[in-house]
Amino acid sequence: MSQIEEIVDSLENKISKILHKQEVLKQANQRLSEELQQYQQQVRSLQEEISSWTEKYESLKIANSILGSDEDKRDTKLKINTLIREIDNCITQLSE
Numbered sequence: 001m002s003q004i005e006e007i008v009d010s011l012e013n014k015i016s017k018i019l020h021k022q023e024v025l026k027q028a029n030q031r032l033s034e035e036l037q038q039y040q041q042q043v044r045s046l047q048e049e050i051s052s053w054t055e056k057y058e059s060l061k062i063a064n065s066i067l068g069s070d071e072d073k074r075d076t077k078l079k080i081n082t083l084i085r086e087i088d089n090c091i092t093q094l095s096e
Contacts, residue, residue: 065076 065073
């Protein structure tokens, strides 16, 4: 009978250790999930900032080419032509 008691005690100890490890892992998982959310927010913020700077850069390129920079005249003409086509498409859709 004492052997059964030892087995039961051993099982209780093992179960207790497993439950403790599970709790520790849950806490670590929660902490990592929170860190992940913070990093994802940082990534979104940085992507928005990159997008903003890209738009500003493109605007400056167009402004420079309009001011007489030979370097980007072709790009500006293409961009203007694209914008004109988009405006024409919008006008066509509105008139239908």
